[in-house]
Amino acid sequence: MISGASRPALPRWGLGCAPIGDLYETVDPTVAINAVHTALALGSNLLDTAPKYGNGLSERRLGQALASVDRREYWLSTKVGWGIAGDRAPIPAFSEGGVMRSLEGSMRRLGVDRFDIVHVHDPDDHIDQAIAETVPTLLRLRDEGVVGAVGAGMNSDRFLAELVRRTDLDCVLIAGRYTLLEQGALSDLLPLCAERGVEVIAAGIFNSGLLADPRPGAPYNYRPVPDEVLQRALRLKEICGRHNVPLRAAALQFPLSHPAVNTVLVGAAGPMEVADNVAMAKVPLPAVLWSDLREAGLIDPRVPLP
Structure with missing residues (x-):
C-alpha cells in the first residue's frame, strides 16, 4: 500500500493532466497552468501525467505550473513504457533502459527529482x-527512494488484474472501466485489489467525455460514441434529471462508493472546468437515485451503493 508513516493516504480527488497536453484541443499555456493551480487550491492534489500526453507537452506544462509550488503540497504521478521522439508516434520502451530514460526525461520536463507514483502505461501488448x-x-x-509507489495505468481491467496477481504493485489506475456507464472492473480487479491491499485510482470517469455531455458524436473511448452506448448514457441522464442531479455529479461521485477505490482522477483543460468538477463532487445525491439506477438495470446489481 502507498500510505504509511511517511505520507498520508492518497487524496480522494486528483487532476488528470492529459487535456493540458492538447489531448482534445489546443490549450493556451496560461490556461493550462491556471488549471493546475486551481486544482491545487480546491484540493485536487494528485496530479497525473505521462510522456505520452502530447509527446511531453503535458509534463512540460505541469512542470511550469509546479515551479512555484511547495513540493509537499501535491502528489505527482507519471508513467513509463512509451518513449517519445519529436513528432513521431510514441514507441514501446518497457525495458530497464527504456524506464530509466523515460524517468530522466520526465524529471527534466517536470523539474523534479522524485515521483510519488510511477505507473506502467498501457502495456496491453507487452x-x-x-x-x-x-x-x-x-x-x-522504489527501494532507492526515487519512486514512492509503483502502479499500472490502463483501460483494461483484465490486464490490470493480471499485473496485480503477478507483481508487487502498490496501486492501479483504471480508466473508463469503473464508471457510472460501465463497471467491468467490479468482477475481478476491484475485489482482487481489496484482497491484496492495492490502492485503486479511478480515472476516465466520464468515459472520454460522454458522461459530461451525452450527445450524438460525443467521444467514447476516444472515438465517436456508438448509438447503443449513447442511448444508455441518455437514460442515465434522464434518471438523474428526475432527482434534479446533474449527470456529471453522479458520474464523479459514483466510483468512490466502492471501498477499494481510494481516488477519483478527473481530467480538465482549464480552471473553469476544474472548478465545475469540484462543485459537482459536492452536490448532494439522494440515496433513491442509486436504487432507481439499479432498478433500471443501468448499474451492476453488485455495485456497493453509498
Whole structure:
C-alpha cells in the first residue's frame, strides 16, 4: 500500500493532466497552468501525467505550473513504457533502459527529482515484459527512494488484474472501466485489489467525455460514441434529471462508493472546468437515485451503493 508513516493516504480527488497536453484541443499555456493551480487550491492534489500526453507537452506544462509550488503540497504521478521522439508516434520502451530514460526525461520536463507514483502505461501488448522487466525496475527505484509507489495505468481491467496477481504493485489506475456507464472492473480487479491491499485510482470517469455531455458524436473511448452506448448514457441522464442531479455529479461521485477505490482522477483543460468538477463532487445525491439506477438495470446489481 502507498500510505504509511511517511505520507498520508492518497487524496480522494486528483487532476488528470492529459487535456493540458492538447489531448482534445489546443490549450493556451496560461490556461493550462491556471488549471493546475486551481486544482491545487480546491484540493485536487494528485496530479497525473505521462510522456505520452502530447509527446511531453503535458509534463512540460505541469512542470511550469509546479515551479512555484511547495513540493509537499501535491502528489505527482507519471508513467513509463512509451518513449517519445519529436513528432513521431510514441514507441514501446518497457525495458530497464527504456524506464530509466523515460524517468530522466520526465524529471527534466517536470523539474523534479522524485515521483510519488510511477505507473506502467498501457502495456496491453507487452504484459510479459512489463512483468519481467518494467515493474522490477520500478520496484528497485522504489527501494532507492526515487519512486514512492509503483502502479499500472490502463483501460483494461483484465490486464490490470493480471499485473496485480503477478507483481508487487502498490496501486492501479483504471480508466473508463469503473464508471457510472460501465463497471467491468467490479468482477475481478476491484475485489482482487481489496484482497491484496492495492490502492485503486479511478480515472476516465466520464468515459472520454460522454458522461459530461451525452450527445450524438460525443467521444467514447476516444472515438465517436456508438448509438447503443449513447442511448444508455441518455437514460442515465434522464434518471438523474428526475432527482434534479446533474449527470456529471453522479458520474464523479459514483466510483468512490466502492471501498477499494481510494481516488477519483478527473481530467480538465482549464480552471473553469476544474472548478465545475469540484462543485459537482459536492452536490448532494439522494440515496433513491442509486436504487432507481439499479432498478433500471443501468448499474451492476453488485455495485456497493453509498
